[in-house]
Amino acid sequence: MMPYPAFSRFGFFKFGFSKFAAACVGVPVLAIALTTCAQDAPAAAPEQHGISIANMDRSVKPGDDFYDYANGDWIKRTEIPPDRGGLGVFSKLGDLSNKRTAGLIEEIAKSNPAAGTGARKVADLYNSYMDEAGIEAKGLAPLRPHLQAIAAIRNKRELARALGETLRSDVDALNNTNFHTANLFGLWVAPGFNDSEHYTAYLLQGGLQLPDREYYVADDEHMRTIRTQYQAHISAMLKLAGFTKPEARAARIVQLETAIARTHRTLADNEDIHKANNTWSPADFAAKAPGLEWTEYFRGAGLQQNSIIVWQPEAFTGESALVASTPLDTWKDWLAFHLVDNYAGVLPRALVDERFAFFGKTLSGTPQQRPRWQRGVFVVNGLLGDAVGKIYAERYFSPEAKAQAQAMVANIIASFRKRIDGLSWMDPATKAEAQEKLTTLYVGIGYPETWRDYSLYEIKPNDIFGNIWRSSLEDYRRDVARLGKPVDRKEWSMTPQTVNAVNLPLQNALNFPAAILQPPFFDPLAPAAANYGAIGSIIGHEISHTFDTEGSAFDSKGRVRNWWTPADLEHFEAATAKLAAQYDTYKPFPDLSVNGKQTLAENIADVAGISAAYDGYRASLNGSAAPVQDGFSGDQQFFIAFGQNWGSKTREASQRQQVMTDPHAPAQFRAATVRNIDAWYAAFNVQPGETLYLAPPDRVRIW
Numbered sequence: 001m002m003p004y005p006a007f008s009r010f011g012f013f014k015f016g017f018s019k020f021a022a023a024c025v026g027v028p029v030l031a032i033a034l035t036t037c038a039q040d041a042p043a044a045a046p047e048q049h050g051i052s053i054a055n056m057d058r059s060v061k062p063g064d065d066f067y068d069y070a071n072g073d074w075i076k077r078t079e080i081p082p083d084r085g086g087l088g089v090f091s092k093l094g095d096l097s098n099k100r101t102a103g104l105i106e107e108i109a110k111s112n113p114a115a116g117t118g119a120r121k122v123a124d125l126y127n128s129y130m131d132e133a134g135i136e137a138k139g140l141a142p143l144r145p146h147l148q149a150i151a152a153i154r155n156k157r158e159l160a161r162a163l164g165e166t167l168r169s170d171v172d173a174l175n176n177t178n179f180h181t182a183n184l185f186g187l188w189v190a191p192g193f194n195d196s197e198h199y200t201a202y203l204l205q206g207g208l209q210l211p212d213r214e215y216y217v218a219d220d221e222h223m224r225t226i227r228t229q230y231q232a233h234i235s236a237m238l239k240l241a242g243f244t245k246p247e248a249r250a251a252r253i254v255q256l257e258t259a260i261a262r263t264h265r266t267l268a269d270n271e272d273i274h275k276a277n278n279t280w281s282p283a284d285f286a287a288k289a290p291g292l293e294w295t296e297y298f299r300g301a302g303l304q305q306n307s308i309i310v311w312q313p314e315a316f317t318g319e320s321a322l323v324a325s326t327p328l329d330t331w332k333d334w335l336a337f338h339l340v341d342n343y344a345g346v347l348p349r350a351l352v353d354e355r356f357a358f359f360g361k362t363l364s365g366t367p368q369q370r371p372r373w374q375r376g377v378f379v380v381n382g383l384l385g386d387a388v389g390k391i392y393a394e395r396y397f398s399p400e401a402k403a404q405a406q407a408m409v410a411n412i413i414a415s416f417r418k419r420i421d422g423l424s425w426m427d428p429a430t431k432a433e434a435q436e437k438l439t440t441l442y443v444g445i446g447y448p449e450t451w452r453d454y455s456l457y458e459i460k461p462n463d464i465f466g467n468i469w470r471s472s473l474e475d476y477r478r479d480v481a482r483l484g485k486p487v488d489r490k491e492w493s494m495t496p497q498t499v500n501a502v503n504l505p506l507q508n509a510l511n512f513p514a515a516i517l518q519p520p521f522f523d524p525l526a527p528a529a530a531n532y533g534a535i536g537s538i539i540g541h542e543i544s545h546t547f548d549t550e551g552s553a554f555d556s557k558g559r560v561r562n563w564w565t566p567a568d569l570e571h572f573e574a575a576t577a578k579l580a581a582q583y584d585t586y587k588p589f590p591d592l593s594v595n596g597k598q599t600l601a602e603n604i605a606d607v608a609g610i611s612a613a614y615d616g617y618r619a620s621l622n623g624s625a626a627p628v629q630d631g632f633s634g635d636q637q638f639f640i641a642f643g644q645n646w647g648s649k650t651r652e653a654s655q656r657q658q659v660m661t662d663p664h665a666p667a668q669f670r671a672a673t674v675r676n677i678d679a680w681y682a683a684f685n686v687q688p689g690e691t692l693y694l695a696p697p698d699r700v701r702i703w
Ligand SMILES: [Zn+2]
Pocket: 001, 002, 008, 009, 010, 011, 012, 013, 541, 542, 545, 601, 602, 605
């Protein structure tokens, strides 16, 4: 899930907010794939199949620290490279995928593809990003017309229109879960909460350049330091862009963003879809959120809808009031700074470096920027992901691997069916709908059935600024044009070259891209124990989102419908409250705890995922004994493979950012999920008194 949260939760693993991703990419937020920062990682040697013995630390008792037991020797011998915020299995595969993608892009560029083809666009986009000399020579020229347009704004009506013109489809509340846009608001086009057969417009809060409201309002030393450095960064950027009195402008921008942050919903509240289902008519915007001239805003945005779902009404009320109460000049500075900052990655070197110094070093603790070619690959993946993905899938994902992965999915779905049938507390009607959800579930393996068409997206050689500008505009127009049209439930929300997996609740669909279906997660030559413990748990995790607190809000057709009885819900909430309390006790740093509520949906999915994968594994043996590897039984291999999914090293600043903004718990605590599974105790003879030991009644069983 994605790189992070609730439904969002739906990504299996979050590499960072898009903002964070953008920081490592060095380009505007846009749709840069969350695949982001690839890294060296703890994978097994290529000739080895199954769990990696060399990565384990067998001096650690599995019952005391299972994460260290599975990964300790790798952690000891691994250094985080200077251009990374951290590294792990996901990033290792990300590296491999990026290397392959870079190779494909290079091949495409050399083949001198015909004008107008997707391949030509890939070549031109990549080359325009790599043209550093051309970018230096142009200087600030690409920014100028946009800065002049901002400077020409004379009143709040023109401001409303200009703010509308910045609206992009750059947020995603439930699939890739990205709640962040630096624009005033963000558009998400998805199946409707109340009409899942048609695409509907959702508007989300925005306006902050930092990743989340907590960065502005949290009153601790670390955040205070970040705020001071952020203000200095704004000032430096404005100075580089030629503004007078940059310090005074920066102070006012921080003040405005702090006021915006106070109107924002917290991440945990954002994930509650029942609080998000607010349908507003055009008249509602004026009545419920006075201040901004909404008619002008929507005219600027080119968005004319009779109803829009407003995710956080109080933020719309608050932000709109701030448009009225804050001086025009402050808003103009805010617009100018956001423009410069978001495009800094494709402007001259001085701006690239200043942006990285703040977002890369200060915010993520990464000492060094990625090589430019890697950032170029991120840009191409983000802007033309399917054009590259189609070739990637043909070359790197065999029909045999696809068939094996599909067989695993079938086994794990079968174990979910059995678990649901066996629940004593669930009402028969609820069980029937849960089974129906499994029947209608679309599981995409490897790559989508249809590919995105980029023919309307104009790429010019030697114009990276314009290419990125036009891409975000084209994405937006494409989404607006889909409003009201029938939903394609088989549409993917990740590219095949993305190392991740996702649950799309409104489509009742899962995507498992080709790039995650590789060793060490999935290896057609590895014992079943290792495959089920690794990728099997991930598959189970995504399926579980179909039934969890948020999955329970959507029925088998993807409609928002409460199909659980109150008694079912009560049981589920009691069980999951125990799990939230379990995670609240985890402390990555003495002054910072994991937020059990913010990470609950993901933690539930981890418990459920490993449980179903374990059943699927046992079923796959068909009664025969599992092969032993290096003295480890089948069950031991299963749990070690699960623990090795989480092998990672993260810089402190990165991990702090993750704890604040990510719906997923840090990796070391996700490995500790095993303490809730009875079979783990038997496999490693875990006894009372060992750190992870839980008495049977304290082990959380969800399904
Ligand atoms: Zn998830």
